[in-house]
Amino acid sequence: MYNITTTGWVSEPNGRGTFGILRGCLITLGLCVYTALHINIPPEKAAKRQKFMTKAKWVLIGMFAPELVVFVAWCQRQQALKLSKDLQPVFEEQARDMPRNSRRHEWSLTHSFFAIMGGFAIDTNDLEEAPYIPGSPRLHLGPDGILEAARQGLIPDISREYIKDKSKADSLAKALVVIQAGWLILQCIARMASKLPVTALELNTLAHAICALCTYALWWNKPLDIEDPTRVVGESVRA
Template structure:
């Protein structure tokens, strides 16, 4: 566990000493140290969690547990996810502003982005993604005046949210008390244990995550399910093509709302946009290659054309094989929203990246405990 000393111990005699279990009487005991650090870590990880919405209670609970474990092991990963979700919600506001009169709030954008707005289908329901909702407004298929009928009023969302002010206050008090103790020990040149140093590594990342999710609804049990307005066949095709993923739809299809899916990150609109751009570039490149082959064949002599006809089936087969190969799906570990580089907080984003990848909590704990 590291160095554990009593408050009145001399630093020169205890800085390098390793001790076992210390009783509570006469100084700082091991039980108090372990319980204080454990409670602080729990509050920094559990309270900060804002899971997406799922209709199935089992999936909802398991997803929250998965988020808790990921936050416990890698709080920097949840901080990045919160930053990307905040960026998506911020971009949705100006996109919808011409059609909402600027009345769309950040809490409503968060509500849509956390998969809480869905539409009925013959087999169940599907997610309405932020880009789809914006498109419905742009096409005049829905109006902002009726947003309350879709469960998007701030009052309805706040009623569904289960954010507990008492838990937030308890977390703030515990974290403040823990930091005060660590500062006082440092001021008196007393060493910190490795457990205390590791616990301190959770606090800044949890603070960043919670500040980004401050307005995001928490622990919503049921989504708002609506009926889509009447659309033409072309409009329906465009609308469905804008879906980022069908993994979180509830139509009883294979791969939807699975136990393994509770570990998956919530997809973002910019991921779909990046994928569409990549596919479009690949298609254009493959079509150019096919046109180039056609031009080469047209310039051949009549005698060469005879030979070309004999091998045309092979060439056509080659062209048909090239296209799927070019469109094969790559394995992507993670996406990064490029708009974050153009936002007002890009210096903070860069600083977060340095802190996240160079000083994770366990490395920070190791460094502090070895210098005390």
């Protein structure tokens, strides 16, 4: 006969283990890098593999040079702020001169981010001349193109909710990542304040978490993973 002893719940040891540190750091690192990225709208004929490779490229950049992602996010935010500032007098002038044709939806920073990420495009198949970009049936408008199209009254009057519906941003997922990153930051600060050792992996993950929070703040108004732009149509486009 064998004696079989059943064991109930066993609590974790008081000390920190290698697996626990690796698990917490790698999960936080992966979530911070992957969820913080807001990629621009891809070309229309881009294959799934091309989209995956673009995302993977930026994930690697975020892993090894997170400060570069923060810099790109800062540049895009400055570009979006400038576009909003440049468009404001254009829309105000149109509202005075043509009150019936004034925009019903206020232009927000989300609109500017949507614009600079390639959210407004011209379908070159409708043009009589050859496409601007060989092999691409649409032309994405940059900030200068958006400004000129706005002067011509060609920018579609879309709402902020319309852009959010196209976006795949998950507020709950972002909140969970922010909580996870914030907890790691507080944990490292508490250990250093108590003069307890902090591993090199934790310090590296701490730097990534801080960069991820900065990227979140800079890209807070930028839509996430939009694949199809809004078409700019009108007779002036053909001219």
